[in-house]
Amino acid sequence: MTGILAVFDERERVLAAVRRAQADGLLRLTAYAPAYDGELVEAASAPPVLGIGAFALAAGAFGLIAGLTLTIWTTLQWPVLMVGGKPLVAMPPFLVIAFVTLILFAAIATVGMLVLRASGARPRQGAPYDPRFSDASFGLWIECPPSRIPAVTDTMRHLGAIECHVV
């Protein structure tokens, strides 16, 4: 795999470079940014078919059922503990526990999916990373055949890349 790693120091320039590369049919690219930038994220990454929210919702539903199951089942294990005249299986107090487990499972699923998805969104295999990308610079890694490297390098420089590395 060959490609070019272009380094930029303005978000507008890397954004223009992403759009130009896509217009030129170079779709295998990875953009780096030191902070969240909505426009760059929309331009350089595709939304997943199933978002993290869907998994959080499923985990929350599971947590709700798990909370109710735990409270009802454990109560029925020793069916003599009547408290304050409440029925043995008293839904209002059990719903408090179920709500808490709902939130707990949803939150754990959210973070779990973030870790899984973010590891899948790491730079493509063999794509280079520059430590400046976590500080103040933007990057664009474009996979392209060796024959197109000179042209793409020229384009990137023309669009404001401060450095271009052929990898």
Next chain:
Amino acid sequence: MAEQTVTARRLHCISDEILDALAWTRLGSLVYWGVVGLCFYVWAIAAAVWAYQIYTGFIVTGLEHPVMWGFYITAFVFWIGIAHSGTLVSAILFLFRAHWRTPVARIAETMTIVAVMTAALFPIVHLGRAWRAYWLIPYPNQRGLWPNFSSPLMWDAAAIATYFIVSLLFWFIDLVPDFALLRDRSRGWAHTLYRSLALGWSGTAGQWRYFRSAYTLLAALVTALVVSVHSIVSWDFAMAIVPGWHSSIFAPYFVAGAILSGLSMVLTLTIPGRELLGIRHYVTARHLENIARLIVAVSLIVTYSYVSEFFFAWLGDDGYVRSAFIDRVNGHYAPLFWLTIVCNSVVPLLFFSAAVRRSAWKLFVASILINVGMWSERLLIIVSSLAHEFNAYSWGTYVPRWPEWTIVLGSGAWFLFWFLLIIGHVPPVSIADMKAHVLEGGER
């Protein structure tokens, strides 16, 4: 390399300035390690006193019939209240896109985690046989017994454990991009540590997409949890038929009180913290003023709750409740009542004055007074109600003794110890959020 543009210089400057704040915690810094060491010393003494209390039993405390909940449960409710504002400030203001939250969010979230750690000690300290605290955990055992999930104390245990875990995740996730920066700037063992904490973060557009989505979702979950957890804490009291406790207003009343105390603690920690950490450029007078505005709003809600409590005691036809509230105003605990009113209802009104809101030291003094007021409010609610129940024959008073004072003061040292230790080793302001704000075209 070509000269950096304005944006790149500003982003680089943010990294440098915020990471410089960590320099004061290096091994050579006597002030930092001196304060951390002093806090350790104080809470170690408190731990020794707790061991003494376990050895001798509760006879050494002031807890006796009819007041069996005293300083320890007050400390528990107080610290839980402090814990609730940190994440609330961070999460709710994030959801409302209030950008001014960014510089104070990390300090507030760290405060939350440490305050929950502090609060969680007190139900155990309050146990005569502390080593049996694990009985709260639902697990199969040889006795065939499970915890009673109809008890508000079980709700409490479940809610607080969940709150701690979710707050910790919320805090950690926000730190991942900053850990990546630290990884890229460090060497040796520090590099290895930060590399593992950064979870392979490289800042690709795809990673930022998932990050923002997960962070927003967690903020929403945390917000729901914050409101529910302090409601659950209030039900520890409201579910009992004790006059002064058995009230449907308790949940919103406690939530508002928690926000008030938490916001005040954010001011108490932030005002000296921004000087010590050298982050005055980031945590500016405008941020402190905005927190003061929030305090005024929440204080008015808390005052409304105070008035409502008395109004319903007067309106209702329950002589026991009316007697309990009259006793609060002019009985043994009246000084606590008036201290509460002055600190929580009157002092925040000073924030209507721009001169007070814009003076850091006045805000600092006021924030400490509000924290004193919140402590006395918790103590008043818990102790005066138990001391003045239905039967006049069993009315009593509670006077804390030296073990309670030592352990409660030690909890403050425990809180500061962990807070300083954590905030001294992670960026005190979210670097990635500050940069995102610059990229959006805002001022830092």
